[in-house]
């Protein structure tokens with residue numbers, strides 16, 4: 001079997017059952033990925049291209065959503081993306097991700113991006129984001145995921161804050177939808 005057929009066969013196997021009564025903590029799905037950025041990742045100023053960081057974030061945050069739900073996921077929204085400082089070619093860029101909030105089928109992952117100069121020393125925060133994923137079933141429809149159960153008081157506070165922010169975002173979404181009706185999209 002050629003490698004592509006092998007991958008297709010693996011993907012077409014039915015997904016294992018997910019026990020929805022088994023809640024998971026934030027610590028359970030936390031992830032960190034890092035890599036040294038190369039010349040090909042840079043723009044004309046020697047900084048890393050923003051799109052490269054966006055891709056790293058989407059890949060790293062999806063790991064958290066997949067680990068929590070044990071399902072394939074799709075990115076529904078990159079809710080916010082702030083760049084605070086540039087990162088340079090040769091820096092080690094690390095993407096730290098942990099679950100903020102879990103709905104019925106959706107999951108919000110909080111992300112912090114750090115850049116480290118390995119030769120001179122020094123680490124700085126360069127970006128942060130919140131990315132929302134939706135878990136899918138075999139028919140590629142949204143499917144329920146296990147609840148997020150806090151492991152300690154710190155996790156409980158994080159979940160509470162994220163729930164309040166989601167509620168605020170829902171209100172903003174409604175206002176935005178009204179505004180969108182009144183103006184052309186492009």
Ligand SMILES: CC(C)(COP(=O)(O)OP(=O)(O)OC[C@H]1O[C@@H](n2cnc3c(N)ncnc32)[C@H](O)[C@@H]1OP(=O)(O)O)[C@@H](O)C(=O)NCCC(=O)NCCS
Nearest residue numbers: 073074075076077102103104105106107132133134141142
């Ligand atoms: C994301 C997607 C599966 C949602 O499908 P849908 O039919 O709108 O699903 P529903 O209305 O049932 O919503 C499912 C959940 O997603 C959430 N959701 C859907 N669209 C969203 C958005 N744009 N932002 C935030 N959350 C969203 C809903 O609030 C709901 O959450 P809950 O179950 O936790 O309450 C669908 O819009 C899609 O496939 N989008 C394209 C995804 C994609 O290609 N991404 C890029 C590459 S991975």
